[in-house]
Amino acid sequence: MNKKGFDRWSDDYDKDVISSNNLKSYPFDGYFNVITTVNKLIKPSGADILDIGIGSGKLSTILYKKGAKICGVDFSRAMIKKAKRTIPYGEFYLFDFKDGLPPELKERKFNYIISTYAIHHLNDTNKIKLIKKLFNHLKPYGMIIIADIAFETEAKMLRCKKKAGDIWDDDEIYITKETFLKLLNLKGITAKYTQISSCAAVITISQKSLK
Ligand SMILES: C[S@@+](CC[C@H](N)C(=O)[O-])C[C@H]1O[C@@H](n2cnc3c(N)ncnc32)[C@H](O)[C@@H]1O
Numbered sequence: 001m002n003k004k005g006f007d008r009w010s011d012d013y014d015k016d017v018i019s020s021n022n023l024k025s026y027p028f029d030g031y032f033n034v035i036t037t038v039n040k041l042i043k044p045s046g047a048d049i050l051d052i053g054i055g056s057g058k059l060s061t062i063l064y065k066k067g068a069k070i071c072g073v074d075f076s077r078a079m080i081k082k083a084k085r086t087i088p089y090g091e092f093y094l095f096d097f098k099d100g101l102p103p104e105l106k107e108r109k110f111n112y113i114i115s116t117y118a119i120h121h122l123n124d125t126n127k128i129k130l131i132k133k134l135f136n137h138l139k140p141y142g143m144i145i146i147a148d149i150a151f152e153t154e155a156k157m158l159r160c161k162k163k164a165g166d167i168w169d170d171d172e173i174y175i176t177k178e179t180f181l182k183l184l185n186l187k188g189i190t191a192k193y194t195q196i197s198s199c200a201a202v203i204t205i206s207q208k209s210l211k
């Protein structure tokens with residue numbers, strides 16, 4: 001989906017997430033467990049947090065209310081507009097993360113860099129290129145947390161695809177643990193993968209894991 005598609009989806013996005021989460025169906029089965037899991041990994045008070053593909057800001061709003069300073073990147077103007085309603089003092093950049101991070105953030109470092117349900121718009125090679133760039137933007141002891149549609153194995157992904165039928169999005173490139181962790185390892189990055197639901201996982205990468 002391109003940025004115009006996300007602009008159009010912005011009004012219904014939160015509603016669609018709730019409905020898919022409640023039906024325990026692809027694409028958002030486990031969405032709120034993902035949000036809770038990511039929340040538990042973060043000490044929000046006073047933390048500098050970068051949210052890549054912030055969308056309507058569901059996760060970052062919770063962290064913001066607990067005292068975090070939120071910086072959000074998204075290429076959809078309408079999604080950013082929604083996020084600004086609940087994160088009024090946030091910092092937002094309209095930017096396509098396939099080009100990395102906005103130039104304004106060149107010198108910036110964060111305690112946490114999070115991205116939920118967004119980087120499946122990049123292929124695995126470009127996901128890893130982005131992750132490598134993010135290491136330059138972490139403060140000491142910082143952490144990258146990626147949560148997305150993801151499967152332990154290719155076989156599990158194919159089962160989900162079969163069940164999802166017409167709603168499966170062939171344009172999106174989902175993580176499989178078996179392939180993605182191997183690719184990260186080849187680049188000297190170790191990560192922890194936790195499956196949260198039939199189609200979602202949380203992946204944590206801490207600074208010391210880059211060799
Ligand atoms: C499915 S939504 C997820 C939003 C939010 N992170 C959440 O968990 O609810 C994906 C978001 O990523 C943004 N996005 C997708 N591809 C992008 C890109 N290449 N550059 C910047 N933002 C992108 C979309 O505009 C959208 O807001």
